[in-house]
Amino acid sequence: MTYLLALDQGTSSSRSIVFDPAGHIVAQAQQELAQIYPQPGWVEHDPQEIWRTQLATARDALAKAGIQARDVRAIGITNQRETTIVWNRATGVPIHHAIVWQDRRAEPTCVTLRERGLAGMIQAKTGLLVDAYFSGTKLKWLLDHVPGARQQAANGELAFGTVDSWLIWRLTGGAVHATDVSNASRTMLFNIHTNQWDPELLQALDIPASMMPSVKPSSALYGEIHPDLLGHAIPIGGVAGDQQSALFGQACFKAGMVKNTYGTGCFMLMHTGQKCETSHNGLITTSAAQATAQTEFALEGSVFVGGAVVQWLRDGLHAIPNSGEVQALAQSVPDSGGVIVVPAFTGLGAPYWKPDARGSITGLTRGSTVAHIARAALESIAFQSAALLQAMSRDAVAAGGATVAELRVDGGASINDLLMQFQADLLGIPVVRPAVTETTALGAAYLAGLATGVYHSTDELTHLWRSERRFLPTLATERARELMERWEHAVRQTVL
Secondary structure, X not given: OOEEEEEEEOOOEEEEEEEOOOOOEEEEEEEEOOOEOOOOOOOEEOHHHHHHHHHHHHHHHXXXXXXXXXXXXXXXXXXXXXXXXXXXXXXXXXXXXXXXXXOOOOHHHHHHHHHOOOHHHHHHHHOOOOOOOOHHHHHHHHHHHOOOHHHHHHOOOEEEEOHHHHHHHHHOOOOOOEEEHHHHOOOOOEEOOOOEEOHHHHHHOOOOHHHOOEEEOOEEEEXXXXXXXXXXXXXXXXXXXXXXXXXXXXXXXXXXXXXEEEOOOEEEEEEEXXXXXXXXXXXXXXXXXXXXXXXXXXXXXXXXXXXXXXHHHHHOOOOXXXXXXHHHHHOOOOOOOOOEEEOOEOEEOOOOOEOOEOOEEXXXXXXXXXXXXXHHHHHHHHHHHHHXXXXXXXXXXXXXXXXXXXXXXXXXXXXXXXXXXXXXXXXXXXXXXXXXXXHHHHHHHHHHHHHOOOOOOHHHHHHHOOEEEEEXXXXXXXXXHHHHHHHHHHHHOOEO
16 A cells, blocks of 8 residues: 655644555654743744654654555655744754744844835735744844854855755755745745745845755655665655645635634635735735645634633633643533633734734623633634634635635644534534544645655545534524624723
């Protein structure tokens, strides 16, 4: 049998999953990744630990599957996006820790870019808002603050990459320096219309073009891994940033199809086909994972605190001993009793973009209990996601598209039936949970399989996608509207 190996390098862990051609999980392995916090607002990873843990889980997954590397047709890579690594081309040694996507140290550079009047040009070319979230300003910080880095970069001695590029470099023994369009589109240095690094953007951030990886479609032959690593040379056939990979794994290949990943945060993407839509409702435009050289796009919105609100209930309020008990506590009351939790612990993301917002609990009475707060906290994930989908729908309709027919869901919190039902009730459309919720890794495997002949078209992948459960709305439209109005009122009260 032919197998596909997905390397899923995330923010908190490195994982590897072996899939069979039908998209079933055969085996998986996972190792946690240490988080480094040098000072408030800074988040780093050790690039060498990223590499060690990813390689170790690949070996473990193959062993658990009882197969050899020669049984694997191709490897797909999916990764935490925007995290920035710079290394020496000759030695392969990083010049600094990886600066993680959550890191905010580059905000002064963003302020300067806005003051120079470059925000409009940057958004027009990249689809992104000027923000320290993206890789370009992180890269500039490294060049400006690591001793000798600017001169080394000018001499062509340094390579830049997001995590996918770092893994490709290490897997191929330094033979390949490359990325895919979906990861490149998150750097603020990539023109999503031309699918090329943009000289004007590189100049704006004073970054030498010699540092940049080559850019390929998400499904393409990137090179072969060194045979010494797993015992046999395997082609790398798929690469995509985690959220675009999940969109692909959910078989959202057509304009208007939407997926939402419920993780620590929530990431919602709507495929817009070959049309590059500019949002007028607080979303960003990004490149979708591309199976060919044809450009494809998506609108994206991110919720900063999704499943993390459950961690807050557990670790902050000590309302539950473990995260798995939140549903039982929330279901011990028929509703939230009018309580609304807005978990703006680090500000609010799309579609609000309120960095100065802070968390709040409103609607408390003498009858409010910890169960009501737990239910309201869980419901806050659905409220924030509903606001995202409403923004996407407004953008889609304004562009002449159709309204959204259903929402496909994945991620850890998607297993919570109470949350998924409430999500369907707020949206008034079906919420569909797939049989395989590891859609991020599955998307990478599918991309690799397309590049190596395991699959022949995305139509084949559409037929492989299977629903595990459909949550149908049960709430009256008017009641759902009232709830969203109460939520928006609570959001307005969070800004200090």
